[in-house]
Amino acid sequence: MLRGADHRATIPFGIASFRLAGFMLWPFGRTTVVRDDAGAPSCVGNVIWLVFAGWWLALGHIVTSIPLFLSIIGIPFGWANLKMVPISLTPLGRDIVSTDQGFGAR
Template sequence: MRLLLNIIWLFLSGFWMAIGYLVAGVICCLLIVTIPFGLASFRIANYALWPFGRTIVQRGGAASAIGNIIWIIFAGWWLAIGHLLTGLLQCVTIIGIPLGIANFKMIPISLVPLGSEIVPTD
């Protein structure tokens, strides 16, 4: 079932979301100071391609908290709104409900990516 959901997700929204995160990661890596944000963005892009069967674990410290506050101010809330709207639109159909839930599941990592780790659910 995870494989089928991941394939549907990849074609309906995962590919475009991953491209968006990759572009943000490249922009962040061009600026030396924001490289940690770029690496986190690449990690989220990988998660955006294949979210079913994986989950998010928070493991950050004080430095991650400061970086996450900066991230929320400049980029995190835009990403969270995008995931919220996309999730609501996907929940309109019965087939889209699991995809909408996956979008809602990505809101926390889009808000606070630093100190987050993506692990398999098994």
């Protein structure tokens, strides 16, 4: 059985995981920005995330984007996979915001 102090350290990583899941569900028309109030705890958490989970996630997004680019229908999803690489490497201290542009706008 976990006590209160034992599971509180995992909450930021859980929140980051749900942020990643929501962004992956619908990445079109949204982007990530670094929060101004992100400080040293976010930096330390990002290093821990990068070592244990981030590089695997980023590598997976890069590898799965390659076959998506081979078909015309998959090109937008390949770009969406490549948009996931930076946030999967360092998700703490970032927010997902609307770009106020329609799908496919530049």
